[in-house]
Amino acid sequence: MLPRLKHKDRIEQIKEQDKELDAQYNTIKDLETRLENQEQYSRRTSVRFHNVPVPIDEQGQIQHPVNTDHLILDICQNKMNLDININDIGRTHVIWKARNGKSQIIARFVSYRKKHLVYSNKKLLKNNENGAFITENLTKFRTTLVQTLAQMKYNGNIIAYWTADGKIFAKRTENSKKKTITEWEDINALRRPMRDQDDQTELETQAIESVPEERP
Numbered sequence: 001m002l003p004r005l006k007h008k009d010r011i012e013q014i015k016e017q018d019k020e021l022d023a024q025y026n027t028i029k030d031l032e033t034r035l036e037n038q039e040q041y042s043r044r045t046s047v048r049f050h051n052v053p054v055p056i057d058e059q060g061q062i063q064h065p066v067n068t069d070h071l072i073l074d075i076c077q078n079k080m081n082l083d084i085n086i087n088d089i090g091r092t093h094v095i096w097k098a099r100n101g102k103s104q105i106i107a108r109f110v111s112y113r114k115k116h117l118v119y120s121n122k123k124l125l126k127n128n129e130n131g132a133f134i135t136e137n138l139t140k141f142r143t144t145l146v147q148t149l150a151q152m153k154y155n156g157n158i159i160a161y162w163t164a165d166g167k168i169f170a171k172r173t174e175n176s177k178k179k180t181i182t183e184w185e186d187i188n189a190l191r192r193p194m195r196d197q198d199d200q201t202e203l204e205t206q207a208i209e210s211v212p213e214e215r216p
Contacts, residue, residue, distance in 0.1 A: 046108040068092035
């Protein structure tokens with residue numbers, strides 16, 4: 001019969017097991033982060049065009065095949081006046097179903113420069129007749145984060161959010177520093193009242209900067 005472990009030894013054993021579990025959790029989390037970053041990097045040359053008119057039948061279903069290359073070129077050349085031609089496009093295809101005769105199209109460009117040219121000029125589509133707009137082609141996880149930020153902005157919890165090269169940023173107030181959003185904890189931090197140390201320091205800095213300089 002095996003001797004019983006002393007109570008103190010048992011506690012130490014449990015602590016060691018907890019350390020091993022924590023190490024395994026951190027390893028898994030690190031691998032998940034690497035895979036997420038790798039997937040986003042693979043999308044670096046593509047963007048999503050929203051609210052693009054597509055051909056539909058009497059039931060409102062998309063009529064395939066759709067000449068998506070032509071649709072994207074029409075937007076880039078005629079709506080945005082950009083120097084984009086068919087040789088700049090690697091592949092385009094429709095995603096999701098049509099809603100009111102419009103759908104999303106993913107466009108992958110042959111170079112990051114061309115993708116950046118299109119995305120950096122997305123404001124040229126503002127107030128267009130179809131309500132078309134452009135977003136980065138984010139992973140499912142990052143898309144969920146952005147959708148949450150959009151709801152937070154609508155509710156007045158933040159003043160702005162945006163993406164750049166797959167990275168997500170947000171600002172709580174007009175004068176606050178931008179926050180990089182990589183996980184749910186970053187979202188939760190934005191939801192907390194402005195009483196934590198970072199925000200308090202930020203408010204104090206704003207107060208100091210607002211005091212007029214004394215003149216001799």
